[in-house]
Amino acid sequence: MVKAIVFDADHTFYDIDVKKAYDVMFSYLSEETGLDSVLLRTVWRRHVCTILKSERSQDLNRRKREYVLDMALNQLDVDKKKIDDLIKCALELFWKTVVENLSEKSNTVATINRLKETGRFVMIVASDEYLQPLEMKLNKIFGDWKKYFDFVISSDIAGELKPSVKYYDLVAEKYGFEPEDFVFVGDSWIRDLEIPCGVGASTVLISDKKEGTPAYFIQDISELEKILDVN
Ligand SMILES: [Mg+2]
Structure with a gap:
């Protein structure tokens, strides 16, 4: 019997388009510093690449x-x-723009509301976003x-990015x-589901593309109600 549902957030509850947020951020920095925004972005991107390729790429502070x-x-x-x-x-400015441009994935709020109303499940969000922006995003989609x-x-x-057993x-x-x-629900097999599956939890992949070996593969979050026998 499932007692708790653990949801990923980004691309599970909502889609994110950060392009506009980066445009707004770099044009602000360009105006304030007098530096060319393309130059700012190029130097910034070079540092991002160096960090991602380094041995400490999972270091949260970096x-x-x-x-x-x-x-x-x-x-x-x-x-x-x-x-x-x-x-x-x-x-x-960056986070304000990210949040303004979030779009709820179909049926998310209605489904979460129905699952919550059953009173059968502990409802958990496990995201490797930082807490402050995560709360901003969740509040934009769910109100509070x-x-x-x-x-x-x-x-x-958690002290670590996904995939990490810390979240479980x-x-x-x-x-x-x-x-x-537990049932773990997410849009990425590797980041959200492979580790919970390995310890024996149930898993639901929400995606247009099947990957890994989830117990359930669905394309719309509302299908969770059938899986969890919610009427
Ligand atoms: Mg995700």
Whole structure:
């Protein structure tokens, strides 16, 4: 009997288009520093690539947007006294634009609402987004995420990015449930489901493309109601 549902967030509940957010962020930085926005973006991208290729690519601090922007602005000789404020404002604009452009995947809020209303399941979000932007995104889609979810795990809470067994360990420890009490739901086999499947939890892949060996493969989140026998 399933006691808890653990949902991924990005591309499971909503689609994200960050292109516009990056455009807004780099044009702000360009205006404030007088530097060409293409140059800013090129230097920033080079640092992102270096980090992703390095041995410490999973290091949460180095993956922070603040960290990479700081490296890029320093390299471009931006006044050190201004860098912290510039990054803060640039990222506020970035996240505001990301959230404005989120789009709910079909039937998400209605399905989550029906699952919650049964009172049968502990409802959990396990995302490797950082907590603050994760809450902004969830609130944009659900109004107040706390109305629907009992527990949220972010990358800063887990201390690691996905795929990591920490996300499973944290929910198992918190609720004292066995693996078979959980169903994990996500859009990526490798990031969201392979590890829970390996420990014995049930898994549901929501995607247009089948990958891995999930217990269930669906294309719309509303199909969860049938899987979980919710009427
Ligand atoms: Mg995802």
